[in-house]
Amino acid sequence: xxxxxxxxxxxxTETGTPVTLRCHQTxxxxxxxxxxxxxxxxxxxxxxxxxxxxxxKGEVSDGYSVSRSKTEDFLLTLESATSSxxxxxFCAISEFREETRTDTQYFGPGTRLTVL
Amino acid sequence: xxxxxxxxxxVTLSEEAxxxxxxxxxxxxxPSLFWYVQYPGEGxxxxxxxxxxxxxxxxxxxxxxxRKETTSFHLEKGSVQVSDSAVYFCALSxxxxxxxxxxxxxxxxxxxIP
Numbered sequence: 185x186x187x188x189x190x191x192x193x194x195x196x197t198e199t200g201t202p203v204t205l206r207c208h209q210t211x212x213x214x215x216x217x218x219x220x221x222x223x224x225x226x227x228x229x230x231x232x233x234x235x236x237x238x239x240x241k242g243e244v245s246d247g248y249s250v251s252r253s254k255t256e257d258f259l260l261t262l263e264s265a266t267s268s269x270x271x272x273x274f275c276a277i278s279e280f281r282e283e284t285r286t287d288t289q290y291f292g293p294g295t296r297l298t299v300l
Numbered sequence: 301x302x303x304x305x306x307x308x309x310x311v312t313l314s315e316e317a318x319x320x321x322x323x324x325x326x327x328x329x330x331p332s333l334f335w336y337v338q339y340p341g342e343g344x345x346x347x348x349x350x351x352x353x354x355x356x357x358x359x360x361x362x363x364x365x366x367r368k369e370t371t372s373f374h375l376e377k378g379s380v381q382v383s384d385s386a387v388y389f390c391a392l393s394x395x396x397x398x399x400x401x402x403x404x405x406x407x408x409x410x411x412x413i414p
Contacts, residue, residue, distance in 0.1 A: 217401060226304075226389060226404035227344070234399055274343055279399045286332045286351045287393060287400035291343040 188210045188292035190275050196298045203262040205295050207275030213298040215278035217289065218242075218250060220271040227274065233258055265299040272296050302327045306390045306405035313412050316352055321375040321408045323364075323390035331392040333357075333366050333373040338387045338407070347375075380412045387407070 187210035197203050207216060215234055219227040219242075229242030231250040239250050247269060251259045262269055275292040307322040326332070332351045336344040348357030353368035362377045373390060390405040 224406055226406045227402075229402075230398055240399075284351045286349075287395070288332075288334070288346060288349060289393070289400065289402055290346065291336075293343045 188290065189271075190273075190274060190295050192295060194296045196300065197265050198300050199266055200264050202212075203207045203265050203297065203299075205273055205275075205297070207258040207260070207292055209258075211277070212255055213277040213279060215281040216252065216254075217278070218246065218258065218260045218277040219274045219276065220269075221294075222271050230235060230260065230273075236266060261278065263296075265297075267274050267277050267299050270297060270299045302331065302392055302394065302401070302403040303350050304390050304392055304403050304405040306388075306408050307345050309387075309407070309409040310406050311408060313316070313410070315382055315414050316379045316413055317412075318368075319375070319377040319380045319384075319410070320390055321390075321410070323373045323375065323405060325392050325403075326374065327371075327392055327394060328396050331394045333364070334391040334393065334402075335364055335373070336389040336391060336404075338389065340386075344389060380410070382412045382414055385410055385412045 189208045189294045191206045217232045218230040228244045233252045234238045247259045273295045276289045303326045334349045335347040338344050339348045348359040350357040350366035356365045363373045384397050386405045387409045389407045393402045
């Protein structure tokens with residue numbers, strides 16, 4: 185358990201409204217990620233962060249923005265939600281192990297977002 | 301770019317049957333390979349991993365061997381249980397541009413019937 189929580193766990197909203205999803209971690213990991221999961225696509229990276237105020241785009245970043253003002257919190261914002269953004273959103277952290285010099289990602293429980 | 305291909309599901313097996321879920325990959329470097337499992341309504345949990353060629357990852361009776369010559373990382377279990385019913389994701393990871401880039405397969409749903 186990498187100490188990752190997401191809120192809310194479920195949300196229903198209407199097209200055109202802003203939505204913010206929160207990811208919180210308790211273990212001071214530097215790297216954090218937002219993915220969306222859709223049938224037939226696996227997980228696709230939206231944005232990632234490599235430190236406080238340091239973020240970058242992933243492969244499906246259009247329509248999303250992120251912020252990281254504290255190490256423990258990574259926020260995903262849909263400025264004006266659309267039905268195509270109905271999905272399950274997962275936050276992840278990356279843990280680096282010196283003995284194998286490899287990274288492993290651990291995931292939060294997910295947020296199910298429905299945009300009507 | 302990197303890619304992961306895993307067998308289409310759903311896979312339906314009887315309890316105690318042998319399980320194989322195929323996974324092949326393409327990558328330009330020397331990636332680490334992972335299997336994640338997702339139970340209904342939950343996030344992805346790391347099941348096992350292998351970080352270099354010929355490594356075998358194992359956990360909870362599941363095994364997978366990193367085969368560089370065939371670019372494969374097939375998941376196996378000798379005797380499945382109903383509680384193994386879940387979606388399984390194969391993934392590879394490398395450090396592109398300074399961050400850990402993970403590429404996922406599309407997932408294989410396993411249903412085990414009593």
